[in-house]
Amino acid sequence: xxxxxxxxxxxxxxxxxxxxxxxxxxxxxxxxxxxxxxxxxxxxxxxxxxxxxxxxxxxxxxxxxxxxxxxxxxxxxxxxxxxxxxxxxxxxxxxxxxxxxxxxxxxxxxxxxxxxxxxxxxxxxxxxxxxxxxxxxxxxxxxxxxxxxxxxxxxxxxxxxxxxxxxxxxxxxxxxxxxxxxxxxxxxxxxxxxxxxxxxxxxxxxxxxxxxxxxxxxxxxxxxx
Amino acid sequence: xxxxxxxxxxxxxxxxxxxxxxxxxxxxxxxxxxxxxxxxxxxxxxxxxxxxxxxxxxxxxxxxxxxxxxxxxxxxxxxxxxxxxxxxx
Numbered sequence: 001x002x003x004x005x006x007x008x009x010x011x012x013x014x015x016x017x018x019x020x021x022x023x024x025x026x027x028x029x030x031x032x033x034x035x036x037x038x039x040x041x042x043x044x045x046x047x048x049x050x051x052x053x054x055x056x057x058x059x060x061x062x063x064x065x066x067x068x069x070x071x072x073x074x075x076x077x078x079x080x081x082x083x084x085x086x087x088x089x090x091x092x093x094x095x096x097x098x099x100x101x102x103x104x105x106x107x108x109x110x111x112x113x114x115x116x117x118x119x120x121x122x123x124x125x126x127x128x129x130x131x132x133x134x135x136x137x138x139x140x141x142x143x144x145x146x147x148x149x150x151x152x153x154x155x156x157x158x159x160x161x162x163x164x165x166x167x168x169x170x171x172x173x174x175x176x177x178x179x180x181x182x183x184x185x186x187x188x189x190x191x192x193x194x195x196x197x198x199x200x201x202x203x204x205x206x207x208x209x210x211x212x213x214x215x216x217x218x219x220x221x222x223x224x225x
Numbered sequence: 226x227x228x229x230x231x232x233x234x235x236x237x238x239x240x241x242x243x244x245x246x247x248x249x250x251x252x253x254x255x256x257x258x259x260x261x262x263x264x265x266x267x268x269x270x271x272x273x274x275x276x277x278x279x280x281x282x283x284x285x286x287x288x289x290x291x292x293x294x295x296x297x298x299x300x301x302x303x304x305x306x307x308x309x310x311x312x313x314x
Contacts, residue, residue, distance in 0.1 A: 006298075007301060010305075011302075014302045014305040014306050014309075015305060018306050018309045019309060040292075040293045041293045041294055044288070044292070044293055044294045044299075045302055048289075048294070048299060048302050048303065049302050049303075049306045051284060051285065052302070052307060053306055054281075056306065058270050058271070059266070059270060059312055060312055061229075062228060062229050062231065063226070063227040063229070064227055064231065064266035064269065064270045077312070077313075078311065081311065106287070108287040109284065109287040109288060112280070112284040112286075113284055115280055115283070116277075116281060116283070119277065120277070177310050177311070177312065178310070178312075185229065196229055196230055196273060200229055200273040204271075204274065
């Protein structure tokens with residue numbers, strides 16, 4: 001069975017969202033339209049791919065084992081794989097430019113994301129709000145999410161060992177999830193984050209931030225010629 | 226062996242048990258139905274935070290089992306994403 005033009009566009013969009021959402025632009029939207037994918041479909045791809053990236057990262061960080069019967073064992077992650085690229089500042093999409101496609105056109109998903117975002121970022125335990133903000137800002141900086149970086153500009157820079165460990169962990173989570181493993185969590189434990197619930201909190205804040213920043217960047221970038 | 230403690234359905238109590246029951250009583254996309262009687266690994270991976278589990282899978286329910294992308298198209302997007310993230314799950 002051949003790959004349809006529509007499938008090729010879906011694969012291309014998923015790849016860009018996953019690897020370089022800041023490179024999306026109006027030509028990608030036009031290409032999707034030509035392949036029969038309207039703006040709702042484009043938004044669905046962006047949200048789905050960004051969300052699946054969250055699940056991938058949780059799975060890797062927690063270290064859950066494949067529990068399905070599969071015909072072929074999938075290949076193992078290659079830790080040596082170089083990290084994903086981060087955009088130069090000049091490539092960051094304008095957070096204030098009017099969007100051609102917004103998450104609001106998919107209200108159930110928008111609400112669910114907003115609800116989860118509030119839960120992840122507004123509690124003060126196990127991690128303190130400031131620690132969540134450091135993680136979110138580090139992730140946003142790696143993905144070109146100017147809106148989040150700007151919103152968190154007031155947060156004091158990392159100064160404790162744990163602060164630095166959380167930022168380093170955010171980097172791995174964002175740009176090299178294939179390197180996530182027991183040693184990534186040990187690095188947090190070594191920086192005095194010893195409670196498992198707190199470690200999972202760091203994992204989920206970082207992973208979820210990669211998803212929301214990816215969606216934000218993708219939608220901002222799509223508006224660019 | 227997971228890097229963090231994971232509590233399955235049978236060992237769960239309190240809020241975690243409630244969330245598992247809510248989730249397991251809903252129609253579940255094939256991806257999340259493992260060939261054993263516990264919740265799928267990716268759900269169990271959230272067992273340290275039942276409140277998060279519920280919210281995350283609420284997002285999932287708005288994206289999976291819904292259009293406009295068809296089921297094969299959603300599977301394609303998810304599979305490509307996983308492969309690029311080098312996550313077999």
